[in-house]
Amino acid sequence: MSSVGDAVPEFRSLLWLSVAMALCSVPFIIYMPWWLLPVLGAIGWWRLWRARHGYSAPPGAKRGLIAVAIAGSLIVSGNIGFGLESAIPLYVAFLWLKLLEVKNERDLFMAAYLTCFLAGASVLLDQGLGRTAYAFFTLFLTLTATIGHHLRSGRPDIGLRFALRRAGIMLLQAIPAAAMLFLLIPRPHMPFSVERGHGTSGVSDKLRPGDFDKIALSQETAFRVTFPVGPKPPAGDLYWRGLALTGTDGIGWYREPAKYFPPKPDTVVADDGQRIVQEITLLPHLKNWLYALDTPQSWSRPSEVLLLPGTVLNRTAPVTSPLTYRVSSDTRLSATDTEEKYLRVCLSLPETIDLRLGTLANEWREKSGGLNASAAAITNAGLTWFTEQGFTYSLEPGAMDGDPISTFLFSRRSGFCSHYSSAFATLMRLVNIPSRVVVGYRGGEWNDLGDFLAVRQAHAHAWCEVWEASEKRWLRVDPTSAVVVGEQAERLANDGASAVSGGGGALWTIFRSPRKWWDYIDTTWENWMFRYDGSMQAAIVEQLGLGSWTWAVLITAGMLGAGLCLTVVWLALRRRSRKRDPVARCYQRWCDRIARSGCIRRTDEAPLAFAQRASQALPALAAHIQAVTTAYCVARYGSADALAVQRLRAVIRAGATAATR
């Protein structure tokens, strides 16, 4: 048996679907190898060309060959792996191959549903407001394409606009009920969790000279900070510590394995310095470490977050979903990490090292007072040397061949934070001063509207800390900022500077920077989206006083709420369609009146048959019944004009007055 499902889809149906598919694929372009785009474009064009010229889908052998070729190329080019980002190119490619093989209506619908899945997948990793709005837009387009497929009539008045309108109406009608389900249906807890892959860029626990050049341009948000207690700290103090790297191999810096330094939460020493309370919402970076200012003194979730040597916070499990925590920090670096063992590690040097480095370090020490020079003095000498030698800041200093530190110091004399910090820390160790490289973020972008600080990937930074033996404390040294002068400094510190410049003329600032508005709305949205989870649902139930029946209550309430919303939609639609048929309404009301007189019309009874029966049952009204039935038939089956309806009304009214008289 065959049906409409076998009909070959028209060019227009395929065109609309491929437009929806293309727009759904856009958010994934960054995950796809460059060559995949023209290939997918060619596939879409080929299918449309075939449809245009009356051909159906290309034969299976060709499609199979293309599928194998694409999958093979993806494997060979290393674009396939486990995790969402690695699976995305394959999924998108096969969705387009699905378009290629669309040969009947069933295939077309299937491709449309798979496109809906793609729209959903686009908000798995980033559920910001922009991305979510775009996902809804693409879902809307896919529904439009599906509805549009039904409009194969060649009637110009029922086309794209009709489909867009209907898709919009359906989505609007669905949203209240969907919101009920969203708010109330408990999220099931998955016993397993899919690895998210390596797409999330950010700071890693290894630092090589030249790292951070990519993320320096990324406007992706790393975390957001509010300062619930007290004023905003000055921009220059915003050093968000993530990791303290103590190991070096002469090229890069890395974190010593945790077993060398078991966490010791009690090493925190209270200090008289000013406390800064930060509430940080960290976006998932799949790593264990958390960011905080200076020396954390107390923090939320102490059971799962520990302070590690290096004065950095570490969580037991990687951050795979947005995490909000509160940290109270001392603005000055406290007297932590004082153990001999730790300091010894902070002096370790790579096995081979360029002799010129030792000479240079000694030179700095000589300048600052010889063997007994303090760490601060040597640091100053070093920073002065950088300035004197004309070092510059550049994100593209070129490749550092050979020993990267020597190349950077003696020939290139240009680089950015990863070069400066790793070179500086190495030199300090050469003159027996314990040092470490700290990676994290510096500064942030202040948002007046939301009173929060957005720290972006572009704020990623690496700096040094050196041990001041006389004071028994660590000093922060940022060699990069020493060389950055003038315009560059302004640019580098721009975002951080805006953190302090808030103040007057806020309204003017708002008009001048729509981006801040956007950031504010986006953050409000994300905060809500991120924080809404099972515990919040439980809180709702708790407030309603239905604590013990959480699951059942939530599901029931969600279903009831959604059902209620849908019933309202249904009733509205029904009322509208009834209202739009005045002839039927008139006749039905008249039938009701006759029914009260004693003759009920059966639902399957034709008007003429009913008229005959009613005339016999109610002979007094026979003439009236005949007149109404005739008028009804004219209005219903004759020329459907407004006059006929008016006549029907008039006839009914005449009968009513006659009956009452």
Next chain:
Amino acid sequence: VLAITNVTTIRWRITWNAVRLAVALVAMALAAVNYQSNAAWMLTMVLATAAFVAIFHARRNLAGVSGEAGPVPAVFSGERIPVPVVFRNRAMTPAIAVWATASEAGDAPAQPQVIPAGGSATGIVTLAPRHRGRYTVPALHAASSFPLGVIETQVHVQAAGDAIIYPLPEGRHLEEVMGNSESGDDQGEYAGDDFSGHRRPQPGDPPRHIDWKAVARGRPIVMKAFSGGTSQCVLSWHAAHGDGEQRLSELARWVLDAEARGWHYGLVLPGIFLEPDGGLEHRDRCLRTLALVVLT
């Protein structure tokens, strides 16, 4: 005529497309939970609810739509019958993508139509009856899968009445059989009679002039005549070969052959005799007779 009642019963069923969509929705929900993405969860809920809302839209699409099947033409067994169905739309909104369907459909896909508000459109449903005889047209419906393809709504279409299915013309052609009858050995059969084989018969010869013996021997009865250029013959059940159905098929072919030559032909079946005549009406009468033969 006014069989269209005030209340149209709209039936709806979930299609296999709904199952496909459900699979996609479950995949979306699993992904959303796995990645703890509230946005993806929201999107899933909206799509699921939209699929539900589609039921209302599907029902409303067919509200006010009625259909009436046109007359069913007679066809030969094995042929497909295209039955025109006139859709009427009493609603004030157009009915989208409506096609005619039968509980047993032929293999030509129906072309969905848009029925304008207050207007009408004609769809065609193709039926494929298998056997000769009286064919009761199956229940016909006006159907639509608007808007998302997940729900198929149906409205009953007023039936068209029965159709006659002629036997499929099969077997030997008339000239193969005639060729034998004109051969030499047959001449002897007629030799002693007033029937010379070249006698001039009168148009509308009475049946008794038929050579029944020839009929009994399995030949179509041949009364060759050249009156006004019209040949005449009688097609006999006994002349046909095979079992009952095969004989009927062969007779049907002879009827067509004789009509194609412009001959006058009669039909002899056990218990049935149709006078020789010509013309399409006569042809249909003969074929109808063959279609309705009850074989025991």
